[in-house]
Amino acid sequence: MLYVEPSLVRDALGRQASALPFLRKAVLTDPRLMQAIHAAFTDMDTLLEKVAMDELTVLLADGLLANDESAQRTTRSLIDFTATNRAKEYLDGNLDQAVHSEQLEKVTGLDRYSLSRQFRKAFGTSPYRYLTMRRLDQVRGDIAAGASLVDAAVRAGFSDQSHMTRQFKAGYGISPGQWRRLVCKT
Known part of the structure; x- marks a missing residue:
């Protein structure tokens, strides 16, 4: 079961609703909602970073809003490239740290939900997914250089x-050990 506090959904919607x-329908097959639910259940056994929880809230709120037949649609917003690039640079510089939404808000001047939407528009992915993939890039480099899996992690x-x-x-379809065997053949 997934329970999201309604106030979080309201905060994520901001001025959109x-x-x-x-x-009205009890069963929906909307891909946006399916993506949000799949993302929420993918790491159920792991304590999610705050940035990941914010992204799940945005996905869920946007999916719910898209399926509300009575909702008034808003116009598209422009991308704040200055803010999204600041977020990207901050994430790149803090791969080894737990990144908190409050930090990204200070760096960008955007609230966490606006940043999540803006970042996705600018880079095609969420801040959390971007951070995860950059971490995995580092892991691959460290493993290829001979680091143990524990040290790389x-x-x-x-x-x-x-x-x-x-x-x-999840990112590459194979385990790090399998990847090491493929890359580090002697």
Whole structure:
């Protein structure tokens, strides 16, 4: 079961909606909602970083709003490239740290939900997914250079080796050990 506090959905919607979305149908097959639910259940056994939880809230709120037949649609907003580039630079410089939404808000001047939407528009992915993929890039480099899986995981900012392994398999379809055997043939 997934429970999201309604106030979080309301905060994520911001000015996009005057009220919480109302869905007339009990069963929906909307790809946006399916993506949000899939993302929420992918790492159920791992404590999610705050940036990841904010992204899930945005995906869910946007999916719910898109399925509310009574909602008034807003016009498209322009991308704030200055803010999104600041966020990207901050993420690149803090791969080994737990990144908090409050930090990204200070760096960009945008609230966490606006940043999530803006970042996705600018780079095609969420800040959390971007951070995860940059961490995995570092892991691949470290493993290719001979680092142990544990050392590679810690150096890249993953909570432990199993967390890194789950993310690696999700990102590349194979485990880090399998990847090492492919790349480090002697």
